[in-house]
Each structure stands twice: as C-alpha cells, then as structure tokens.
Amino acid sequence: RVDLAERAARVEEIPPEVLRAYLGGRGLGAYLVRAEGRHRLDPLDPSAPFVVATGPLTGTAAPTASRTSATALSPLTNTLFDANSGGFFGIRLRRAGYDALWIEGRADAPVVLSVDPDGVRFEPAGDLRGLGNRAVQRALAERHGPKAAALTVGPAGETGSRLANVAHGERFFGRGGLGATWGAKNLKAVVVRGEEPIEVADPEGFAFVVRECRKWLSAHPVTSRGLPEFGTAVLMNVVNAVGALPARNFRESRFDRADTVSGEALREITVGKKACPGCPIACGRRIRLGGGEVQGPEFETLWAFGVDLGLADLAAVARLNLLANDLGLDTISAGATLAAARELWERGDLPWDPLEGGEAGVARLLEEMALG
Ligand code: SF4
CATH class of the missing domain: 3.60.9.10 (Aldehyde ferredoxin oxidoreductase, N-terminal domain)
Incomplete structure (x- = not known):
C-alpha cells in the first residue's frame, strides 16, 4: 500500500x-x-x-x-x-x-x-x-x-x-x-520486478484442469482458428453480417466498407502474432506498415476509427492507433467521442466538421485531446 x-x-x-x-x-x-x-x-x-x-x-x-x-x-x-x-x-x-x-x-x-x-x-x-x-x-x-x-x-x-x-x-x-x-x-x-514461483495448492489437480482447458481452446473454432488466424478483427465481418456493427455514431448497424478494416484485410499485412504470456490463442498482431513492422489494431480500434468514423482505410486506422497509444489516449473512447462530434456537426450543433481533414485532421484532434 x-x-x-x-x-x-x-x-x-x-x-x-x-x-x-x-x-x-x-x-x-x-x-x-x-x-x-x-x-x-x-x-x-x-x-x-x-x-x-x-x-x-x-x-x-x-x-x-x-x-x-x-x-x-x-x-x-x-x-x-x-x-x-x-x-x-x-x-x-x-x-x-x-x-x-x-x-x-x-x-x-x-x-x-x-x-x-x-x-x-x-x-x-x-x-x-x-x-x-x-x-x-x-x-x-x-x-x-x-x-x-x-x-x-x-x-x-x-x-x-x-x-x-x-x-x-x-x-x-x-x-x-x-x-x-x-x-x-x-x-x-x-x-x-518479481521472480518467485507462484504456488498452487494442488499441483496435480491443477495441471489436469489446465490440460482440459487447453483441449477446449484447441477444439473451439473461435479460439483455435478465428482469433489465432485473424486476431480480434475476426469479429468485423461477422458482426457486420448480422447487422450489429454500430456505425456513424451508433445510428446505423452495418458499414458497407467493413471489409476494408476486417480481419481478412488485416491478415494481408500481418507479419506475426503476439500473445499475452501463456496464452495459446495469440490474438495480438504485428503488421507491415510504411516499411516497418508495428503493432496492429484490435477489432475495437478498427471499429472506433474505421467504422464509427467511416475511415475505410486500414493503414490510416493503424497509424491513428499507434498515435493514440503513444499519447496514452483510449482508442475506443476517442473514436466514439469524435463520432459523436461528427453527428453534432451533421445536425448543425457544431460549427466545424471533426472529420474534415480525414486522417490528418483526426490525428490533430487526437493530439489536442491528449495535450489539452
Ligand atoms: S490473453 Fe491476451 S493474447 Fe490471449 S486471447 Fe486474451 S488478449 Fe488475446
């Protein structure tokens, strides 16, 4: 304490x-x-x-x-x-x-x-x-x-x-x-820093349960195929297909360009996976971007910047993701805020369009949101 x-x-x-x-x-x-x-x-x-x-x-x-x-x-x-x-x-x-x-x-x-x-x-x-x-x-x-x-x-x-x-x-x-x-x-x-082993009360029983859990994970299509192959972005096309993908500040439930920011699109530029320690699913992505290898966006960021803001540009969303993460700004909260501001502008309640400058304009707004 x-x-x-x-x-x-x-x-x-x-x-x-x-x-x-x-x-x-x-x-x-x-x-x-x-x-x-x-x-x-x-x-x-x-x-x-x-x-x-x-x-x-x-x-x-x-x-x-x-x-x-x-x-x-x-x-x-x-x-x-x-x-x-x-x-x-x-x-x-x-x-x-x-x-x-x-x-x-x-x-x-x-x-x-x-x-x-x-x-x-x-x-x-x-x-x-x-x-x-x-x-x-x-x-x-x-x-x-x-x-x-x-x-x-x-x-x-x-x-x-x-x-x-x-x-x-x-x-x-x-x-x-x-x-x-x-x-x-x-x-x-x-x-x-800490390196002491973590004790479990019943090592044998625990090892059995862990083995069973791993079997379930490797038998389930989401954890054995969907997430490992596409990352969390596997959800994009699925959620869009069932009409549950909030778009334009939650006013619509489908996005006609969802495929541009989908798991399938992300897979095209994926160069590696990233797993949290001990996780066999490895839903994190490393992607190719601008000649380098960087962290790939999660489904939620692809949704917030790609779908909710209508930026159907995977590379742009990936760059904004890196910027927001470095500034320490939550991508979901930031994207949702900008989408709400866009709706206010469309209704005439905000004098300027927050999306007017496209990716560069959003990047400027993210910096303003972070730096005050
Ligand atoms: S533990 Fe980490 S790598 Fe594994 S599924 Fe969850 S977020 Fe993805």
Whole structure:
C-alpha cells in the first residue's frame, strides 16, 4: 500500500475470507476501493486509490491467465471502474509476493514507483515528463532490465484527459479515463520486478484442469482458428453480417466498407502474432506498415476509427492507433467521442466538421485531446 504524498509504503495482509469472497482481480479491486469508503471521493482527488489487483490464476499455467485488473474511480463516468489488461505486470506483481497494489496520494514531483519483493522506491521522473508511452517504456526497460514489467501513462494521462488510459507495452487498461488519475497523482510509471514461483495448492489437480482447458481452446473454432488466424478483427465481418456493427455514431448497424478494416484485410499485412504470456490463442498482431513492422489494431480500434468514423482505410486506422497509444489516449473512447462530434456537426450543433481533414485532421484532434 503506497502513499505517494508521504513517499511511504507498507504491506497489509488481505484476509483469506476477502480473497475468497471477491474472487479475481476485478472483485478484489472493487472491494479494496470501497472498503474505506473512498469510492465517494472525486475521481481526481489524489486520495482516491488506484488499485492493481490480480486473481488467483494470474501467473499460473492456466491459459489466458495473465489478465490483471486496474480499479479506480473513473474520471470519465464518475463510477467505480475496472479496466483489464493482459501482459506481465500482474505476473511480476504476484512473483514479487503481492496480490494487489494500492496507490494513493500525490507526489510532489513526477515519480516512477518501483516495486520489488523488498518494498518500493520512488524514482524521479522529471526526464520522462511529456514523453509518449513508447519512449517511456524504452527508457524504463533500459533502467530496470528486461525482467521488469512497467505500466505507464502518456501525455494524455499527465494532462488529465478523461480519455486517458494506462499502458502496459502494447496492451492497455483502456476505458474509464483511469490514466487521468495518474496525472492527478504525479505518477508517470510503475515498474515491478518479481521472480518467485507462484504456488498452487494442488499441483496435480491443477495441471489436469489446465490440460482440459487447453483441449477446449484447441477444439473451439473461435479460439483455435478465428482469433489465432485473424486476431480480434475476426469479429468485423461477422458482426457486420448480422447487422450489429454500430456505425456513424451508433445510428446505423452495418458499414458497407467493413471489409476494408476486417480481419481478412488485416491478415494481408500481418507479419506475426503476439500473445499475452501463456496464452495459446495469440490474438495480438504485428503488421507491415510504411516499411516497418508495428503493432496492429484490435477489432475495437478498427471499429472506433474505421467504422464509427467511416475511415475505410486500414493503414490510416493503424497509424491513428499507434498515435493514440503513444499519447496514452483510449482508442475506443476517442473514436466514439469524435463520432459523436461528427453527428453534432451533421445536425448543425457544431460549427466545424471533426472529420474534415480525414486522417490528418483526426490525428490533430487526437493530439489536442491528449495535450489539452
Ligand atoms: S493474447 Fe488475446 S486471447 Fe490471449 S490473453 Fe491476451 S488478449 Fe486474451
């Protein structure tokens, strides 16, 4: 439990009955935020906690079990909010000996919180201020080595954008504007190192269940073919075909150019897959773009920038995805906001068309949304 204002931390035991009653990171995070009545605070009050919580399976051999929850009061919705990401952070946190990490308070200067089995350190982050997520992650990897896992915020989090996310490499705790709570805390990054093994109570029984789960995953067409072959974008043509693809700010349910931003189109420029640790599905994509190899957009981003904004241009959506991710802006929230603005313009309630400049215009607006 870390107080950035006091630059102090202590380890607290979570009673086993709480861990059982609120099984999993989402439940545990919600319990912890509510437990002291802090859920009534303003989300940007530095005393409002930001909690990273793992579940009992995080970091075990269970497939897809690298997922980790971030729970805080949402600056966007003003509700108790949970965002979820795969990756190494939760695994390292558990291997450092912690089920959850509670962060409160505002540091007097930008700070990187460094966590390991011996406790925490508060490292100055003045040199990282204003940097995008990719540069911060590179800098932290150089300082802390390849075995450290880092969460970061980009400029959007620092400026307090209510669309700001918290990044974990190429994965994100996306919705709810939780990145803005880091700006309110002067927190630029959290790094965790931990290498202790994670014990399971019944190794033999657990290994059996894991084998069975893997069999189910390899027998199901979605997890054995659809997601591995097309990534999450496999959904695009399917959802469009059944008339459930929200387009033009949810005014329509089909997009006549959905094929241009579909999983099939993405496959044409895919050069590799990316999996969260221990996941046999590997729904992440690496794609060819502008002579380089970059992170490919997920279904939700293809929908938000491609379908909801009507940008039927896969390369443009991929570039906007990279920009938003580096700025620390949630692509779903940002795309939906711009789509709503477009509808206002169409109805005569906004004097300028947010999509007038095409990709370049959207890129400018994303920067304005992030930088203030
Ligand atoms: S690779 Fe995809 S399916 Fe596997 S855990 Fe990560 S997000 Fe889930």
